[in-house]
Amino acid sequence: MHKAPVPDAGTPKGGDGMDRTTANQDMFPRRLFLLYVLFYAGQAIYNTYLNLYLSSVGLSDTQIGMAVSVSTAVLLAAQLGWGILSDRARSKNGVLMLLYGCMAVASLLFYLNTDFWFLLLAVTLFSAFINPIVPLQDNYTLECLEGSRWDYGQIRMGGTIGYSVTVLFIGLALQDSYRMIFWMVALCMTACLLVCRGLPQVCGYQRQGGRKGGYQALLQNRNLLGMILINLVFSSGLNFFYNFYPIYYTSIGGDSSRVGMMMFACSVSEIPMLFFIHRIIRKIGVRGTLILSGGVTVLRWALLFLLRDPILVIPVNLLHGIGYTGFNYCLVTFIARTVPRELRATGQTLNAIISNVVSKIMFGMVGGLASDLLGVGPVMLVNAVVMAVAILIFARWSASNPALAENSSSAES
Numbered sequence: 576m577h578k579a580p581v582p583d584a585g586t587p588k589g590g591d592g593m594d595r596t597t598a599n600q601d602m603f604p605r606r607l608f609l610l611y612v613l614f615y616a617g618q619a620i621y622n623t624y625l626n627l628y629l630s631s632v633g634l635s636d637t638q639i640g641m642a643v644s645v646s647t648a649v650l651l652a653a654q655l656g657w658g659i660l661s662d663r664a665r666s667k668n669g670v671l672m673l674l675y676g677c678m679a680v681a682s683l684l685f686y687l688n689t690d691f692w693f694l695l696l697a698v699t700l701f702s703a704f705i706n707p708i709v710p711l712q713d714n715y716t717l718e719c720l721e722g723s724r725w726d727y728g729q730i731r732m733g734g735t736i737g738y739s740v741t742v743l744f745i746g747l748a749l750q751d752s753y754r755m756i757f758w759m760v761a762l763c764m765t766a767c768l769l770v771c772r773g774l775p776q777v778c779g780y781q782r783q784g785g786r787k788g789g790y791q792a793l794l795q796n797r798n799l800l801g802m803i804l805i806n807l808v809f810s811s812g813l814n815f816f817y818n819f820y821p822i823y824y825t826s827i828g829g830d831s832s833r834v835g836m837m838m839f840a841c842s843v844s845e846i847p848m849l850f851f852i853h854r855i856i857r858k859i860g861v862r863g864t865l866i867l868s869g870g871v872t873v874l875r876w877a878l879l880f881l882l883r884d885p886i887l888v889i890p891v892n893l894l895h896g897i898g899y900t901g902f903n904y905c906l907v908t909f910i911a912r913t914v915p916r917e918l919r920a921t922g923q924t925l926n927a928i929i930s931n932v933v934s935k936i937m938f939g940m941v942g943g944l945a946s947d948l949l950g951v952g953p954v955m956l957v958n959a960v961v962m963a964v965a966i967l968i969f970a971r972w973s974a975s976n977p978a979l980a981e982n983s984s985s986a987e988s
Contacts, residue, residue: 604725607716610770611733614675614712616741617763618705620756621682622817623742623838625698627831628753630822632689640943643818646699667715667777667920672768674711677704679764685757706931710923717911717919718777727911728849728904735849739842746835753831793914793922801972802906805865806930808965809902812876812958814934815942820879823951828885837889844896852904861905862973868901869966876959880952906930 629639681701687693716730749755793799821834829837856864875894882888906926914922945954 604719604723604730606770606773607719608730608733610712610767610774611716611730612737613763613766613770614708614737615734616737617678617760617767619738619741619838619842620745620763621701621705621760623821623834624745624749624753624756624831626818627821627825627834628685628756629694631751631753632694634691634694635943636819636822636947637943638691639818639822640941640946642695642698643814643943645695646702667711667718668771668774671708671711671715672771674704674708675764675768675771678708679761679768682757682760682764686754706927707924709931710927711920713907714911714920714923715777717907719775726853727908728852731904732846732849735842735845739839739846742835742838742842744835746838747832749831749835751831793918793925796913798976799910799913799922799926801969801976802861802865802909803926803929805869805965805969806902806906806926807934808962809869809872809898810930811934812872812955812962813899814931815954815958816876816879819942819946819951820955823946824885824888827883827888829888833885833889837892840889840892841895841899844893845900846896848896848900849904852900855901856905861909862970862976864901864905866966866970868898868905869962869969871901872898873959873963873966876955876962880956880959 684697910922
């Protein structure tokens with residue numbers, strides 16, 4: 576399955592017949608790590624400061640929410656095809672490179688006009704390419720690491736480092752002028768494309784003769800669907816936080832540098848969790864880890880409702896690491912462990928569609944309207960209550976489920 580071996584990103588030949596480079600199995604895959612650094616650096620700039628830019632050119636919270644919801648709704652059908660395309664592609668690298676290149680071009684469109692409808696189009700086009708990358712990049716990474724000594728969390732830490740360092744220094748550099756973010760994103764995505772060119776080639780398993788399949792088979796996996804649904808509730812609150820809380824934060828005394836410090840706290844908090852989460856899963860299982868992550872998220876949303884001091888808000892977001900890393904790591908590795916190889920990219924995309932895309936469609940517009948009517952603070956309290964109820968339902972549903980209670984070493988593979 577792999578061609579053109581690269582010494583620092585190779586893995587040995589697996590029992591499934593996949594060709595893997597044997598140059599040095601113990602060498603850390605630096606190029607793969609760098610890909611995560613660069614991609615999440617670009618994502619940090621775009622995700623953190625896009626809505627602040629939209630607000631600075633005159634869009635209301637309702638219009639911003641509309642841009643989030645409408646652009647995501649238009650993309651739903653397109654995203655359904657990306658995972659299937661990756662599973663059937665001659666080169667999964669080629670699919671990723673296409674997405675990186677399109678993102679670089681789409682980010683520059685924002686310089687052409689500041690009219691609402693044009694910005695809606697620009698957000699839609701950019702989202703068409705950035706949304707599929709996360710699950711497809713994770714799937715590619717997990718396949719590259721099979722048979723090696725390296726864990727997904729160790730590579731994903733590159734994304735955390737890239738995100739945290741970028742939001743901190745970009746926040747200081749912007750000085751409340753957000754127009755320059757788009758050429759920075761284009762630069763990061765162009766660098767991703769160049770790095771990806773040098774990685775080992777991974778072909779879609781269905782291309783190699785594996786049986787074809789689609790979302791129907793995945794929808795019959797009750798364990799997977801249960802985990803994706805609890806992730807949907809978590810992602811809804813997280814998407815609201817990213818889309819609207821930075822705007823609210825500037826209204827209580829924050830500025831671009833403090834927004835950067837707040838997002839730095841969010842991102843850097845993932846590092847200790849990425850170091851220890853495999854041990855946590857070994858000790859309390861996937862179910863226990865998700866319940867822990869959900870409980871900490873309830874506390875975080877409630878504190879963001881209560882606090883009005885911009886300085887105190889920053890350390891509260893250190894709780895992000897337990898919540899986000901717990902949900903993301905459990906879902907990504909559970910799919911890699913339980914879903915048939917020929918459906919793994921499709922499975923990762925299904926998780927992204929339900930937990931991320933659907934949450935944006937359902938709650939982007941609703942979140943914008945609610946924040947205009949009630950204020951961002953009260954909506955954060957609503958998020959806390961909904962998350963608490965969802966965790967109680969999940970805990971009861973999963974209590975007698977051995978697959979989710981598993982705490983052996985296989986739970987982390």
